Amino acid sequence: MADGSIGLWTVPLAVFGGAIRVSTPFLFVSLGECITERSGRINLGLEGTLIMGAMSAYGISYLSGSPWLGVLAAGITGALLGALHAGICSLPRVNDIAVGIALMLFGTGLAFYLGKPLIEPTAARLPAIDFGWWSDIPQVRAALRINVLFLIGVAIAPILFWAFRTTRWGLLIRTAGESSDAARAMGYSVLWIRLRATMVGGFLAGIGGSFLSLFYPGSWNEGLSSGQGITAVALVIFARWDPMLCLWASLAFGGAAALGPALQSVGVTSGYHLFNAAPYILTLAIMIITCSPKRTLTGAPAELSITR
Amino acid sequence: MDLGKISRRHLLQGSAALTLGSALGVRPAAAANTTIGFIYVGSRDDYGYNQAHAQGAAALKKMPGLKVVEEEKVPETDAVEKTIESMINLDGASLLFPTSFGYYNPHMIKMAKKFPKLRFEHCGGLWSDKDPTNAGSYFGYIDEAQYISGIVAGYSSKTGKLGFVAAKPIPQVLRNINAFTLGARLANPKATTQVIFTGDWSMPVKEAEATNSLIDQGVDVLTCHVDGPKTMVENAARRGAMVCGYHVNQSPLAPKAYLTGAEWNWEALYPKFVKMIAAGEAIPNFYRGGLKEEIVKCSPYGEAVSAEARKHADDIKAKLTEGSYTIFKGPIMDNKGKAVITAGTERGQKDPELEKMDYLVEGVIGATS
Numbered sequence: 001m002a003d004g005s006i007g008l009w010t011v012p013l014a015v016f017g018g019a020i021r022v023s024t025p026f027l028f029v030s031l032g033e034c035i036t037e038r039s040g041r042i043n044l045g046l047e048g049t050l051i052m053g054a055m056s057a058y059g060i061s062y063l064s065g066s067p068w069l070g071v072l073a074a075g076i077t078g079a080l081l082g083a084l085h086a087g088i089c090s091l092p093r094v095n096d097i098a099v100g101i102a103l104m105l106f107g108t109g110l111a112f113y114l115g116k117p118l119i120e121p122t123a124a125r126l127p128a129i130d131f132g133w134w135s136d137i138p139q140v141r142a143a144l145r146i147n148v149l150f151l152i153g154v155a156i157a158p159i160l161f162w163a164f165r166t167t168r169w170g171l172l173i174r175t176a177g178e179s180s181d182a183a184r185a186m187g188y189s190v191l192w193i194r195l196r197a198t199m200v201g202g203f204l205a206g207i208g209g210s211f212l213s214l215f216y217p218g219s220w221n222e223g224l225s226s227g228q229g230i231t232a233v234a235l236v237i238f239a240r241w242d243p244m245l246c247l248w249a250s251l252a253f254g255g256a257a258a259l260g261p262a263l264q265s266v267g268v269t270s271g272y273h274l275f276n277a278a279p280y281i282l283t284l285a286i287m288i289i290t291c292s293p294k295r296t297l298t299g300a301p302a303e304l305s306i307t308r
Numbered sequence: 309m310d311l312g313k314i315s316r317r318h319l320l321q322g323s324a325a326l327t328l329g330s331a332l333g334v335r336p337a338a339a340a341n342t343t344i345g346f347i348y349v350g351s352r353d354d355y356g357y358n359q360a361h362a363q364g365a366a367a368l369k370k371m372p373g374l375k376v377v378e379e380e381k382v383p384e385t386d387a388v389e390k391t392i393e394s395m396i397n398l399d400g401a402s403l404l405f406p407t408s409f410g411y412y413n414p415h416m417i418k419m420a421k422k423f424p425k426l427r428f429e430h431c432g433g434l435w436s437d438k439d440p441t442n443a444g445s446y447f448g449y450i451d452e453a454q455y456i457s458g459i460v461a462g463y464s465s466k467t468g469k470l471g472f473v474a475a476k477p478i479p480q481v482l483r484n485i486n487a488f489t490l491g492a493r494l495a496n497p498k499a500t501t502q503v504i505f506t507g508d509w510s511m512p513v514k515e516a517e518a519t520n521s522l523i524d525q526g527v528d529v530l531t532c533h534v535d536g537p538k539t540m541v542e543n544a545a546r547r548g549a550m551v552c553g554y555h556v557n558q559s560p561l562a563p564k565a566y567l568t569g570a571e572w573n574w575e576a577l578y579p580k581f582v583k584m585i586a587a588g589e590a591i592p593n594f595y596r597g598g599l600k601e602e603i604v605k606c607s608p609y610g611e612a613v614s615a616e617a618r619k620h621a622d623d624i625k626a627k628l629t630e631g632s633y634t635i636f637k638g639p640i641m642d643n644k645g646k647a648v649i650t651a652g653t654e655r656g657q658k659d660p661e662l663e664k665m666d667y668l669v670e671g672v673i674g675a676t677s
Binding site for chain 1: 350351353354355381502503504505506507510511512513514515516517518520521522523524525536538539542543546547561673674675677
């Protein structure tokens with residue numbers, strides 16, 4: 001159009017673009033949590049891991065000038081926090097949910113403390129790949145500027161799906177999650193499996209954080225996560241511990257986050273708080289519909305402390 | 309004296325004597341070893357609201373004989389009362405600046421009643437006769453600077469579509485949106501401002517999404533009223549749009565895209581307050597001002613601002629600084645077609661009606677609920 005506006009098309013485009021832009025942290029955290037929970041532990045601390053990842057990625061990118069080193073640092077930070085969680089949980093009679101909450105607060109607080117001098121400086125950002133070259137509509141081009149991390153996340157989901165089903169590692173993780181006795185009977189250390197599953201989960205969550213600070217919204221500040229980590233943990237339950245469903249759920253949450261602002265931009269101004277709450281209403285509705293008092297949640301690992 | 313021999317009793321006696329001494333002793337006159345406490349609701353280097361206050365505090369630190377104590381991220385709950393008490397009892401603060409809107413009532417009022425000899429200055433509150441006299445509220449008419457930003461934005465926009473990323477539809481925010489739009493329509497009578505409310509003061513992902521949605525709608529100049537404008541400024545500049553800043557000067561974040569901005573000028577006001585106390589003058593309990601009183605200022609123009617825009621903006625700025633110009637002058641219609649200020653009515657900046665603003669003027673696309 002002459003004035004550069006695309007009218008009502010903004011809404012589907014924004015939801016599509018938002019699904020790509022906003023979903024990546026959800027995707028990484030939920031895939032990471034999926035691995036951890038399949039091994040029989042819940043790590044609620046991933047909100048803290050996400051924020052620590054965002055802060056360390058921004059810091060390392062700023063100091064070294066290389067955003068990819070930042071991503072790596074975020075992953076390592078996440079893995080260390082995961083190891084801490086698993087280490088504490090391997091002590092007898094420790095509740096993993098309580099440790100998770102403690103680590104969530106610890107990670108958030110530590111990130112705010114260490115991240116204080118990082119709010120003002122501008123760090124090198126991750127590059128985007130331009131998939132919109134075929135279009136001459138600037139809005140479409142902007143929506144299709146996609147970051148590699150998103151593509152990696154999208155690739156990890158089916159790989160994980162396959163790995164859980166067909167590989168030896170996947171089977172081990174599932175065994176530890178379904179019956180720790182069986183895993184022990186086979187001669188494996190359940191604690192060792194869970195330690196590694198939690199570290200890998202933390203690694204992915206940390207990378208999810210690096211996307212927040214290094215790509216979108218693309219700078220470090222203290223309100224950056226605004227609860228996305230904890231939402232992603234809930235999303236795993238919503239996705240029934242299935243990596244492919246995690247992918248679709250993350251995309252849906254990302255798109256839903258874009259819905260409120262997009263509707264306002266085309267003039268649907270009433271009830272924006274309601275639209276902003278759309279993802280949570282969706283979650284509640286699906287949880288209520290699919291719950292049954294007669295059985296545990298389908299797909300829930302039997303060793304999880306919430307199902308036991 | 310052997311340290312090991314100091315008994316608990318001695319210690320208690322000692323500290324009691326100390327407290328007594330300071331209670332009986334004449335309170336040192338202000339400006340001679342005065343301790344001033346600043347309380348921020350967020351991080352003091354947020355490129356926004358809190359940083360503006362911290363810059364004011366930094367100006368005080370440079371003055372001789374003053375000690376400044378600061379605490380960040382104090383929520384608008386009982387927590388602020390505890391912070392105030394510890395600043396008074398432990399640091400000896402005698403002048404306090406709780407800078408966030410929600411600190412005022414009941415928290416700061418309660419503390420002002422408890423410590424009647426100390427001075428409390430609150431940013432944004434509405435002091436009334438019922439409140440203690442050692443408490444005061446100050447605020448700036450930053451809509452004057454937004455009006456100037458609007459003029460510059462109106463000239464700079466090629467599409468005539470401006471965007472405003474706002475937190476919540478409260479009077480101060482609506483007043484900024486309206487002033488920005490009125491200014492823009494002075495430059496381009498057909499200009500419109502599309503507003504998006506994110507719902508809270510700091511929602512970086514929502515702010516980024518709002519910025520993208522606005523630009524997708526053809527908006528090419530954006531401004532905002534959220535606590536940290538960094539997200540909006542950076543994301544808009546990445547998409548090639550131009551921006552007007554808010555709270556502090558954000559031009560280092562986007563030197564090419566930055567046109568101008570509405571800034572607080574606390575570094576001018578706070579030293580003025582301290583000097584008034586030192587001279588024994590009373591600070592008015594209800595303190596307001598704009599460009600004229602140097603409580604707000606405009607960022608220097610960016611290179612993209614045309615000579616025509618500079619001239620018009622400078623002209624209005626000079627009139628506002630003189631105090632001979634009224635922004636909210638009738639007839640003003642709201643965006644539903646109702647006359648909100650009738651022809652012939654001039655609402656000067658100090659008009660209390662303006663502090664109750666609940667409408668969006670003609671030219672704003674958006675709604676308050």
